Amino acid sequence: MAQPIKGIVPSGGPSVGRIEPPPPALLEGVRRRDRAALSSFFDCYFDLVHGVAYRLTGDRTAAEDLTQDVFYKVQMAAHTLDPTRDPAPWLVSITRNALYDQRRSARDRLARASTSLDADPLLRNQLRGSAPSPEESLIRQKRDASVQAAVARLPESLREVVVLHTFLGWGHDRIAEVIGASHAATRKRYSRALTVLADMLEDLDR
Amino acid sequence: MSDDSVRPDDRQPADAPPTPREQRVEAMARSLAPPPSDPEFRERLRDQFAGSRVAPTAPAAPPPPGRSRSAMLRPRFSRRRSILALAGALAAGIAIVALLRFNGRLHEPGVIENASPVAYDTAPGELTDDGLLLVDGLEVAVADVRAGRRRILAGQDVELRGTLPLELVWDDVLAIELVPGSRCTLPGGTGGAGDESATELHGHIARGEVRIVTGPGFSGRTLTIESDDASVHVVGTTFAVIRDSAGTCVCVEDGVTQIRSREGNQGGRVVAGRRLQLFDDFRPPVDSPIRPEEAMKLGMLRDRAGSRFVP
Numbered sequence: 001m002a003q004p005i006k007g008i009v010p011s012g013g014p015s016v017g018r019i020e021p022p023p024p025a026l027l028e029g030v031r032r033r034d035r036a037a038l039s040s041f042f043d044c045y046f047d048l049v050h051g052v053a054y055r056l057t058g059d060r061t062a063a064e065d066l067t068q069d070v071f072y073k074v075q076m077a078a079h080t081l082d083p084t085r086d087p088a089p090w091l092v093s094i095t096r097n098a099l100y101d102q103r104r105s106a107r108d109r110l111a112r113a114s115t116s117l118d119a120d121p122l123l124r125n126q127l128r129g130s131a132p133s134p135e136e137s138l139i140r141q142k143r144d145a146s147v148q149a150a151v152a153r154l155p156e157s158l159r160e161v162v163v164l165h166t167f168l169g170w171g172h173d174r175i176a177e178v179i180g181a182s183h184a185a186t187r188k189r190y191s192r193a194l195t196v197l198a199d200m201l202e203d204l205d206r
Numbered sequence: 207m208s209d210d211s212v213r214p215d216d217r218q219p220a221d222a223p224p225t226p227r228e229q230r231v232e233a234m235a236r237s238l239a240p241p242p243s244d245p246e247f248r249e250r251l252r253d254q255f256a257g258s259r260v261a262p263t264a265p266a267a268p269p270p271p272g273r274s275r276s277a278m279l280r281p282r283f284s285r286r287r288s289i290l291a292l293a294g295a296l297a298a299g300i301a302i303v304a305l306l307r308f309n310g311r312l313h314e315p316g317v318i319e320n321a322s323p324v325a326y327d328t329a330p331g332e333l334t335d336d337g338l339l340l341v342d343g344l345e346v347a348v349a350d351v352r353a354g355r356r357r358i359l360a361g362q363d364v365e366l367r368g369t370l371p372l373e374l375v376w377d378d379v380l381a382i383e384l385v386p387g388s389r390c391t392l393p394g395g396t397g398g399a400g401d402e403s404a405t406e407l408h409g410h411i412a413r414g415e416v417r418i419v420t421g422p423g424f425s426g427r428t429l430t431i432e433s434d435d436a437s438v439h440v441v442g443t444t445f446a447v448i449r450d451s452a453g454t455c456v457c458v459e460d461g462v463t464q465i466r467s468r469e470g471n472q473g474g475r476v477v478a479g480r481r482l483q484l485f486d487d488f489r490p491p492v493d494s495p496i497r498p499e500e501a502m503k504l505g506m507l508r509d510r511a512g513s514r515f516v517p
Contacts, residue, residue, distance in 0.1 A: 033258050034469075042255045050243050051240065054241035167238070194232055
């Protein structure tokens with residue numbers, strides 16, 4: 001396994017937090033498809049890609065499909081990576097595009113018709129609190145599952161703003177750049193998303 | 207917090223300030239536990255990514271007979287979901303085929319949707335139709351490719367089974383001859399199937415041998431064929447890349463190629479009539495004249511392709 005590379009802020013907390021861009025030398029290695037560089041790059045950004053994928057899809061299997069597609073696209077476009085720029089927005093853009101590609105495919109329409117958040121074993125366990133744990137932990141698990149389910153039910157345009165803002169901690173300027181909307185529009189969407197989420201989570205909030 | 211972090215004035219002034227309820231919801235969303243990831247999936251994907259061997263997720267398909275789901279990268283379907291998915295896929299497949307038949311053409315399952323169509327066709331000529339291809343892990347009969355019932359796209363992972371070589375042609379850009387048992391990713395632009403105007407083409411050879419000749423449509427483009435331990439860079443030539451248990455070898459019939467080990471510390475230019483073998487075990491490269499049989503095979507490929515490339 002590749003060693004962690006310098007400059008990465010460990011996630012540890014609820015969100016992936018800000019990931020410091022890897023050194024340009026490592027990104028140069030990615031451009032050359034150097035095995036060690038690719039491995040380090042993967043370790044650096046897997047949590048970000050998978051996390052965003054999971055938050056956007058609300059489904060573990062779909063998130064893994066999406067993550068695989070993203071790293072496939074990165075692999076194919078590695079030589080176009082600009083070593084002087086932070087790869088995170090590039091990766092998030094690829095993740096969004098890959099998600100839209102999946103959504104357009106018949107395969108995804110089929111999968112979405114036949115699965116739900118409740119079908120996800122992990123979420124189901126969280127909801128049922130199947131593992132014996134202290135009461136606090138159970139309450140937290142249930143709350144997380146409900147919030148994640150509510151986020152997953154948001155319309156796509158609202159969901160992605162919530163995910164990028166709360167999960168990645170990105171500001172609206174950066175989000176606007178990635179999703180191709182204006183700063184005001186992303187703020188509006190975020191505000192609207194909070195209102196919708198609050199309505200959906202009314203029981204939880206009492 | 208960084209400059210990108212949330213600022214108190216991030217909310218649109220025109221909007222009402224967040225209610226305490228919305229603030230609590232926001233706090234809950236921020237404090238969501240990190241999404242769980244399957245360590246096995248992560249390890250497998252890392253290994254594939256480090257080796258530039260990640261494949262796009264394949265269209266829904268059952269696992270090959272005798273192969274457990276755990277052996278596949280995408281194994282996590284419950285029995286109920288699998289049955290629903292298979293039934294749905296069958297119905298969708300029938301509907302799609304019926305629709306496309308109605309439109310006067312057949313569509314090919316097993317090919318990436320939304321891919322810009324850099325498609326490879328079989329070359330007309332001497333080959334028989336008894337071969338079998340694994341395209342992104344799905345079985346496709348060579349006969350179906352020849353008859354136009356299946357397309358093979360740039361960026362797809364192709365393994366040739368059977369006893370005869372197979373020649374695939376991308377218009378007047380490339381002709382590629384696959385030796386039985388070989389497995390490679392067909393060259394194309396970035397992003398899988400890429401686009402026909404791509405100028406930087408990339409392919410990969412996992413094992414076996416591919417022979418390549420470039421045509422007039424290749425002009426202005428470059429091609430890089432990679433293996434796990436080396437990359438071969440060309441701007442127009444007739445050459446073969448062989449990936450075997452010893453390492454990677456390039457044989458050049460026309461033009462010049464550049465081969466480099468992954469580490470970049472071995473390799474160099476390989477000119478017409480020469481072959482350069484790089485070894486996995488750090489032996490020094492061996493530069494030698496191209497073997498007569500390889501020169502003959504490459505010459506035949508060039509002549510066949512040339513007769514098609516030049517009207």
